[in-house]
Amino acid sequence: MGLADYYRTLGLRTGASFEDVKAAYRKLARKYHPDVNPEDQQAQDRFIKVTKAYEALLEVFYPDDDVVDDGPDDELDEAEDVSPVQTNPGLSEHEQKLKQDSxxxxxxxxxxxxxxxxIALVEGLAxxxxxxxxxxQWQAITYQRWGRELIxxxxxxKARIYLDKALKTDPLNKSLWVEINRDFQAIEQKLT
Structure with a gap:
């Protein structure tokens, strides 16, 4: 699961603030908590997925685990730690460490x-x-974020060039297409 998928699991756009992530998690955790849905296995599975996405995004906002809010209640801290970087069996141990550090x-x-x-970091990694x-996916998101800043x-x-690069880099990412479409609309508005 990639970074954009974690945001999507919480019902957020990629790049949402920590406060938005925290609020979305609290809302969904209350809705799907096993104590609220004791007989509903789908709700319990959804709760685990939401919790894993929240914990992965915590790693984004607090990579050193200095000041981390573990969630709304102590009783909700049942899910295991999840790394935001997927383990790829095709990578050597050195490449996996490089990927995690990058x-x-x-x-x-x-x-x-x-x-x-x-961009330099992610292009080198790619x-x-x-x-x-x-x-x-990281490379495409980085291009898109830079394109938005250029707007x-x-x-x-120049923004259009980087937005096109983002689409070419990860053409199957639907959430990226939505964001880039918004960026192209912003460009058109500025031109008119």
Missing amino acids: YQQLNVLLKQQKFPRA QRITHDSEVR TQGQLG
């Missing part, structure tokens, strides 16, 4: 809005680990 660095760079550095779909700076031609 993921954490990438999130820091994106939070700090250091998009050119983030050259090193060419067959990993999750790395391609706010009024660099519409």
Whole structure:
């Protein structure tokens, strides 16, 4: 499961704030908690999925586990720890470690809005680990975030280039298509 999937599981757009993630988790955790739905296996499975997505996103916002809110209640802390990076059996141990470290660095760079550095990092990782779909997804998201920033700076031609690169990098990502469509609409509005 990729980063965008975790946001989607919580009903959020990719890049939502920590407060939005926390609020969405609390709402869904209350709705699907096993104590509220003791006979409903689907609700319990959904609760586990929501909790795993929340914990994975916590790693994005607090990669060093310094100040982490474990959820709304102590009784909701039943799910196991989940790494936001998928284990790929096709990768060596060294490549998996490189991927995990790069993921954490990438999130820091994106939070700090250091998009050119983030692009350099993710492009280097994509050259090193060419067959990993999750790395391609990160690359596409990074291009899209940089494209959106370029729109706010009024660099519409350059923004269009990076948004196109994002679509070409991860063409099957539906949530990315939705976000990029919004970005293209923003470009059109600025042109009119």
